[in-house]
Amino acid sequence: MSRSALRILIIDENRIRAAVIEEGLREAGHGEVATIHDMTGIARRIAEIEPDVIVIDLENPNRDMLESMFQLTRAVKRPIAMFVDRTDSASTEAAIEAGVSAYVVDGLRKERIKPILDMAISRFNAFSRMARELEEARSELENRKLIDRAKGLLMKSRGLSEQEAYALLRRTAMNQNRKIAEIAQSLITAADLLGPGGDT
């Protein structure tokens, strides 16, 4: 068995996620990592890179194409098969749960693949968490803007203080079992409709 480092190829159209995974693999001591974002000429690229392990996101629409390419050994120099560890179904589930799938060349021992896949899974999960938090932060900011506008409308039309305006929004939300941002949105919509030029 060759002692040289495994060559890993990451195929991901999401550049940020690919970078996050590549960094993780490099930190873990896997020096030979390549990434492909664009599927054009993928067969030629794989033939050039000759990867031992291919990591690809589950959502990639080209997986059927890749799998059929791997089955035709003419297209790639060495036969490549999906990595499935039948003795460890929890690991396979974790990979699919995380949205990652791996293909390896024939004859590689699973002990060598497992740490790579585990790293990819944890990085995929970290990326999803990051994306989720970013999305939450973004919608939080949006909500804050809505609430500020609604408060302003109430302060102006009913002569309330900022604190009173917020209290009114909150009370209404609680009474209707809705979110404050939703009440704020309804108020803004209503004000737009009723306000000058609302019928244009």
Add this chain to the structure above:
Amino acid sequence: MSAQMSVVPVGFLPLLDSALLVAAREMGFAAEEGIELVLVRENSWASIRDRLAVGHFAAAHMLAPMPIAFNLGLAPLAVRTIAPMALGLGGNAVTVSTSLWAKMSEEGARPDLDPASAGTALRKVLDRRNDETKLRFAVVHPHSSHNYELRYWLTACGIDPDREVELVVIPPPLMRDALAAGRIDGYCVGEPWNSSAAILGIGHIVTTKSRIWQSSPEKVLGVSEAWAMANPDTLDRLLRALYRAAKWCGDAANHGELAALLARPEYVNCPAEWLMPALTGQIQQGDGSIIAVADFFVPHDMGATFPWQSHALWFYSQMVRWGQIGASPKHELIARDSYRPDLYRRALRSLGVALPGANAKVEGALTTAMPVGAAGASLVLGPDGFFDGKVFDPDHIVDYLAS
């Protein structure tokens, strides 16, 4: 309904023939059966397979040969999968680039969707080429009816699909771009990816699945066998909901509403106009002309949801023909039993609808529509002929492969 709803997660790909699943959910047929049908859109058949394998899905929209390939061990990570129902008949077409169509026209191809004249013209185009590169055709998956029907058509027209052209796999939504960019010369794919190419002037539809093989299978409901065994009652209710959905989809009065439903971003996510040709059978070829192909996509009539074991066996015969699996009586049985007409009947008996009495038929034997003996009410089947006049007798597969 007082009983709690059963949540059934089902995967699908954004294609016209996800119609039965979408209608079952959106038109309330699933809810009427006490099922909350959760439809999850995927980007590849590989993802459908993987998520079924780890239990994310109970069932999925599948290429009709997929359960057979799974059970024969031809796919990684696959679990035992059964097809207790088909999701309609027909629905594909073969589209070529406008430049290839121009060459085919010079060689006598007529704009009438006739596979024989188109194939003969393509043969002549190949004979005149002295280019080093081969014409390249795309299909969506090696275990797809697209792959087998394209190969069937080419071979019957004297073209060796492995030597004289190159066949590649491309995901359906990317086919049209590949054609426009000249990376491929033609493809066989489901809708709306033929009609959209024709409407946008990128490709020309040369023939349809229904012209190559009438009343032929395309997609099935693939169900995890373990889930089906553990939830027989839920499976029955799911099949009844899909049967009613198929009937609704087949009613011409609903085509506009169905197209609008499928067009939505969470389903096929495309203009509704791209979906209408397949639903109405008014096929736009790409040169402005429209040809009526009444049986282009049949969701309900002609026993369209019945999982014929002769269909499963034909797919098996093509897997053998193209070297995907060795021929053996054991493989033949695995293929046949991947389709489960017994479960179809068990679920639908209570509806009092027409059910075929046989599990298999001789494919290509019906040259006209034929009323057949069926349990309950009357049922009309077929025609189910192959364009080259061959007949597939599921009891004589060895002879068929030798012919």
